Amino acid sequence: MARRPIQLGRPELAAEIAERYRKAKSGWQKTRLLCAKLASEGQHQSAQIAAMCGCGPSRVFDWLKMLRNGGIEGLLQRDKPGPRAGDFRLLKGKPRVKKQLQEGLQQGRWKTSPQLSRWLKEKHGLEVKHNTALTWLKKIGGVLRVPRPRHPKRGSDVEMEQFKASLGEKLEALQLPRGTKVKVWVMDEARFGLHTDLRRVWVPKGACPVVERQTKYEWDYLYGSLEVTGGEAHFAHLPTVNLDCDALYLKELSASDPEAVHVVIRDNAGFHLRDGDQRLPERVRIVPLPPYSPELNPCEQAWDVIKDEVSNQCYRSIDKLRDALLPSLKRFWQDAQAVLRLVGRPWLQDQANASYPG
Structure with a gap:
């Protein structure tokens, strides 16, 4: 059934509408008058x-x-626009609120814009939409970032700084004979598997990326070490993590330079041998990191770079996955500067060089 044309029902206004439409200069008024004229x-x-x-x-x-209801004047009546999303006019005459916003951002008081909206309503009686709160956070210098996870049992920031400051003393406490060739490594392990790891991808603006994904629970472990002063890299694929695999990997690391003593800085995971353990290779010493402090280990950044290379893809076997990892690993084997950029933290390099010069 065809729809009937609209009937305005105000024939006395037709001539005036046409005349006002002809004379109108404002764009929004002309649009409304055109609508009325056509009706x-x-x-x-x-x-x-x-x-x-x-x-x-x-x-x-x-x-x-x-x-x-209101004739032509009613049609052309328009409310004044309110504040745009993110406009600080809502805070006019309330400098204390704006100052508290800046202080709260510095203190990490709000993790999301809805939390800020609730705080503004509860503390100051301000009804602020989430998109406005989001814009305010940006305007006072906030940025939206994915946080690094932190274990509840991690030590305080003060303890982390104390470790950095005392690393040189810990290295000297190993009491290696003067003139001994020493290599200082940071070491870690990472799990790679056939379960597709999804990460951000580049696509044309407006496009929705789609990535083939498989759910397959088969894993491989990559052991890795980065040398702090010379920029060497050492990696090994092993099927699992345990004390036997740890001893095997450290034996391979020691064999990479049999004349050197290899000082390995790493965490105290349960599958790691401790310094002085009989199963440690003869020329390997261990310096433990503080508990639950991955941010002190540059290997964590290496894993992130390597995982970028193999994310968003499906591998049919562990062998195929290892082949895909090889180009990223070669980058660290062949380019000492790539390694040094990762481990280039003054507290680490300066104290390693000062403890074992030459």
């Missing part, structure tokens, strides 16, 4: 009028209701 002709459906006015049909009915 007064009684020849167009609401969808046709909406298409000619560049609006939706519901807006056409809203404008005609304004015309019927």
